[in-house]
Amino acid sequence: xxxxxxxxxxxxxxxxxxxxxxxxxxxxxxxxxxxxxxxxxxxxxxxxxxxxxxxxxxxxxxxxxxxxxxxxxxxxxxxxxxxxxxxxxxxxxxxxxxxxxxxxxxxxxxxxxxxxxxxxxxxxxxxxxxxxxxxxxxxxxxxxxxxxxxxxxxxxxxxxxxxxxxxxxxxxxxxxxxxxxxxxxxx
Numbered sequence: 001x002x003x004x005x006x007x008x009x010x011x012x013x014x015x016x017x018x019x020x021x022x023x024x025x026x027x028x029x030x031x032x033x034x035x036x037x038x039x040x041x042x043x044x045x046x047x048x049x050x051x052x053x054x055x056x057x058x059x060x061x062x063x064x065x066x067x068x069x070x071x072x073x074x075x076x077x078x079x080x081x082x083x084x085x086x087x088x089x090x091x092x093x094x095x096x097x098x099x100x101x102x103x104x105x106x107x108x109x110x111x112x113x114x115x116x117x118x119x120x121x122x123x124x125x126x127x128x129x130x131x132x133x134x135x136x137x138x139x140x141x142x143x144x145x146x147x148x149x150x151x152x153x154x155x156x157x158x159x160x161x162x163x164x165x166x167x168x169x170x171x172x173x174x175x176x177x178x179x180x181x182x183x184x185x186x187x
Contacts, residue, residue, distance in 0.1 A: 002182065005049060009039045032061075033068035037076040044079070055083035055185060060114060060143065063089025063105075067122075073099045085181055088143050091119035097126035103133045104184045106177045108141030113156070113165035136180055138173035145170040146177055 036056055044051040058066040063086035070084045071094070084103045088111055097103070105123060107116035116137050123135035144150060144167035151169070159165035 002185075004185070007039060007043055009035055032065040033072060036065065036069040036081070037079045040079045040081050052080060052082070054081050055085065056081050057085040057087070057181070058089065059087040059146075060089070063087055064091075064114075067091060067094055067097070070099050070101060070103055071097050073101055083184060085184060087146060087177070088114050089119060090114040091122045094118070094122050095125070096129075097122055097131055097133065100131060102184075102187075103131070104180060105133070105135045106173075106180060107135060107137045108143060108145050108170070108173065109137050109139045110141060110166075111143045111145075113143040113159055113167075134184070136177070138170060138176070141170040141173040142166050142168040144168070146174040148174065 040054050040056070043049045043054055056066055056069065058064070066084045066086050067089050069081070073081065081101055084101055086103065086105045088107055089105065091105075091114070103123075103126070105119050107119050109116055116135075120135050120137065123133040126133040138145060142153070143165060147167065147169050148171075149169075150167055153166055153168045155164050155166055157164050
């Protein structure tokens with residue numbers, strides 16, 4: 001429809017994992033980040049893929065993974081990822097974001113699982129040193145705001161090591177996020 005090919009990377013099954021909601025010690029963003037570059041290197045070998053126009057999109061744990069990928073891109077000079085798009089990543093623990101690839105973060109102001117504030121601070125600090133980082137914060141959105149299958153506010157009891165967190169669909173945020181992604185990729 002938009003002219004893009006999609007490749008879904010499964011970093012869980014090959015490691016025997018199904019779910020990391022209770023805690024991510026078994027597979028951190030740093031452990032998973034090389035998968036992103038391995039996938040991009042594979043995509044470069046496919047004749048139907050324009051190797052100069054590869055972007056990566058990650059949701060939640062995948063967004064956290066992309067933060068690490070984006071900050072370690074210089075370690076992978078043979079693999080060019082042209083854009084990183086992160087839906088509600090965990091930005092805690094990141095104080096700087098080295099690299100040059102543009103980043104789009106889509107965040108929920110009411111997200112109690114991966115709060116927006118650390119991502120907003122990271123975006124400001126990265127922008128201040130010349131990296132193109134755009135953080136879009138949706139005021140009424142929670143974690144998984146783009147999950148149309150979620151029909152009401154849902155508590156994920158084992159999230160955050162048993163503290164729990166909420167997920168909820170927010171159609172206005174979802175619609176705008178899709179527009180933001182299309183516009184970001186077009187540039």
